[in-house]
Amino acid sequence: xxxxxxxxxxxxxxxxxLNLEYIDNEEGLGQVKMPYADILVGDPDTGVPHGxxxxxxxxxxxxxxxxxxxxxxxxxxxATLDLRIDYMQPALPGADLFAQAECYKTTKNVAFVKxxxxxxxxxxxxxxxxxxxxxxxxxxxxx
Amino acid sequence: MKLLSELHEAGEGKNLSLLLSRIPYTKFLGINxxxxxxxxxxxxxxxxxxxxxxxxxxxxGGVLGAFLEVTAVLQILHDSSSQRLPKTIDISMDxxxxxxxxxxxxxxIVTRQGRRVANVRCEIWQDDVNKPIAxxxxxxxxxxxx
Numbered sequence: 001x002x003x004x005x006x007x008x009x010x011x012x013x014x015x016x017x018l019n020l021e022y023i024d025n026e027e028g029l030g031q032v033k034m035p036y037a038d039i040l041v042g043d044p045d046t047g048v049p050h051g052x053x054x055x056x057x058x059x060x061x062x063x064x065x066x067x068x069x070x071x072x073x074x075x076x077x078x079a080t081l082d083l084r085i086d087y088m089q090p091a092l093p094g095a096d097l098f099a100q101a102e103c104y105k106t107t108k109n110v111a112f113v114k115x116x117x118x119x120x121x122x123x124x125x126x127x128x129x130x131x132x133x134x135x136x137x138x139x140x141x142x143x
Numbered sequence: 144m145k146l147l148s149e150l151h152e153a154g155e156g157k158n159l160s161l162l163l164s165r166i167p168y169t170k171f172l173g174i175n176x177x178x179x180x181x182x183x184x185x186x187x188x189x190x191x192x193x194x195x196x197x198x199x200x201x202x203x204g205g206v207l208g209a210f211l212e213v214t215a216v217l218q219i220l221h222d223s224s225s226q227r228l229p230k231t232i233d234i235s236m237d238x239x240x241x242x243x244x245x246x247x248x249x250x251x252i253v254t255r256q257g258r259r260v261a262n263v264r265c266e267i268w269q270d271d272v273n274k275p276i277a278x279x280x281x282x283x284x285x286x287x288x289x
Binding site for chain 1: 145146165166167168169170171172191192193194195196197198199200202203204205206208209210212213228230231232233234235236237238241243
């Protein structure tokens with residue numbers, strides 16, 4: 001689940017432990033970088049990062065893109081409704097990972113996002129995603 | 144490939160717990176597997192490092208996605224005698240409820256197993272098996288591209 005900037009961002013414990021970096025940009029895109037690390041490996045024979053790592057990056061970048069789009073609606077929380085990921089090719093061992101997402105449409109309740117993950121070349125992606133997010137979900141501590 | 148072959152040669156080809164402990168990312172997440180009768184159940188014990196939203200708090204959606212994917216792959220390995228890790232072609236995830244800071248469990252069904260592709264559905268839940276927190280369906284490549 002994605003959260004607001006004040007409790008998402010670098011304060012996400014999971015993002016922090018994976019050294020997930022949030023990249024600022026002027027285009028209203030969600031952009032993240034994941035430095036390659038041994039704990040990300042999903043296939044020890046090849047050193048290729050696990051698909052779950054790509055999922056985490058695309059989910060995070062998609063959430064950031066939605067928040068950038070609904071900036072005017074401060075304090076509005078969002079939640080991932082669905083996320084589909086297509087894996088075009090395995091990631092390369094040893095190389096940092098990048099993901100970028102664009103929120104191309106919002107309605108009153110729903111935001112539509114597409115994303116891409118790559119290593120050296122954005123035009124030669126590892127994976128692409130399509131997701132929808134609910135806007136205006138509860139983001140207060142549970143009882 | 145080598146990892147699975149080695150496990151097979153050591154007579155541990157169906158020891159999915161051992162497999163999980165040899166994969167750095169599943170070991171990092173802390174994913175376990177157990178049998179409930181003939182049913183394969185995956186387990187993701189809660190840990191602070193899995194939190195994506197500290198306000199609620201809730202487990203990161205990416206972690207749940209990873210757990211769904213691992214659950215699907217383990218079910219394929221359980222149902223077949225494959226000596227290589229299936230490769231995810233695509234996975235589609237529905238998030239139904241935010242994941243509270245507690246253990247998560249998963250189960251999967253291989254809805255179709257072809258020669259090259261397996262079609263797998265998964266669901267994961269927390270304290271109530273009748274209240275899944277997320278679902279997935281995905282396609283997995285069983286054989287090496289040639």
